[in-house]
Amino acid sequence: MEDQLRDFIHFLMVEKGLAKNTLVSYERDLRSYLKYLKTVELLTDLNEVQRLQIIRFLAQLKDQGKSSKTLARHIASIRAFHQFLLREKVVERDPTVHIESPQKERSLPKVLSIQEVEKLLESPKANDHFGKRDKAMIELLYATGIRVSELIGLNLGDVHLTMGFVRCFGKGSKERIIPIGKTASLALQDYLDNGRIHFIKKQKDDALFLNHLGKRLTRQGFWKILKKLTKEAGITKELTPHTLRHSFATHLLENGADLRAVQEMLGHADISTTQIYTHVTKTRLKDVYSQFHPRA
Structure with missing residues (x-):
């Protein structure tokens, strides 16, 4: 076996x-x-x-x-x-033929409000090379909606600031090109010009984001940074590395973005995966209505 x-x-x-x-x-x-x-x-x-x-x-x-x-x-x-x-002709029959999958409970992803995102983005102080790196990472995550695994997998050659896009490889090594905004571009440029050089040790690494040892930052390393920034921003919501990805998609759709375009940027193979964010926006609309309408 x-x-x-x-x-x-x-x-x-x-x-x-x-x-x-x-x-x-x-x-x-x-x-x-x-x-x-x-x-x-x-x-x-x-x-x-x-x-x-x-x-x-x-x-x-x-x-x-x-x-x-x-x-x-x-x-x-x-x-x-x-x-x-x-x-492969290892067995003569498939015993799973008539086994049905249970209906999945589709829980709505947790998202930050725009005000909470702004607090988080302002949390890293770009006074030293650690702050510049953390600022660039958080800005890039929210600007592109990429997964944390994709973020830490980026190499120097994947970032094209003059053209305003980043190239990443998602699930199944599928390549996609995602535009990045002016704010994230400025944070990245600052990190590349004034921050990254301080992380480089004797052995050079092509990784975009480095840790204090001069090696590629890990998921665990990023998770620790995010928890620290969340605390400093005074955000009490439970935050995971995926929360910024969820917030990116939700805020785009709330502001009228096309669902197919959001699907492309997120790298979802099936649009039904992206559609869950439309349910999030509907739920948020109901909350706003209940809170502010005089006859709600």
Whole structure:
């Protein structure tokens, strides 16, 4: 079973070109699935897997309090795995054929108000090279809506300030070009001219954003910076690195941006993923109406 799992992950990486985080998610889900088959169902051959055994595994996850979103992800991983085994003629049938995914609970993303975003953007003081870097990162995140993984993955050659755009590689290594505004451009230029040079150590790195060791900034490093800036800005809302991405999309749509254009900038493969932000704007409109209309 281990060999077949390794072959599947290699297939996803080489032929499907999936992102590292997606591969980790697939492997984690399937390892828990295979462990269940071996320790609970006492199976040693994937040809022996029946539909009922998969349903019992999913029931166990549900009993553990897993959300419908997590269950749906496990089903997708298991289904893709068995379909791969069938194509490779490792097994003779696919036991996932009649297993349906649960309806996902679509929770609305948390967003900051424009005033809260302004407080956060004003939080880093560009008095030293750390402040210049942090200012450039936060401005760029809100200006483009890119993911944090895309932000820290940027190289010097991906930023084109004279043309006013940044190039990034999203999920599945898909390239996209995103315009950046004047404010973010100025913050980036200041960091490139006066900040980045102070991070460079003996061994040079092409990474755009560097840490104090002169190496590419990590997700964990950025997360610590964001928590510090949030506290300094006096924002009490729970903030994640994705909150600025959600806020970017919501504020664009609130100001009349085209949904397809926002989809393109966010790098969503399916427009239904982007449409959740239209629900956010409707909810915010209701809140404003309830608060300010005299007969609400």
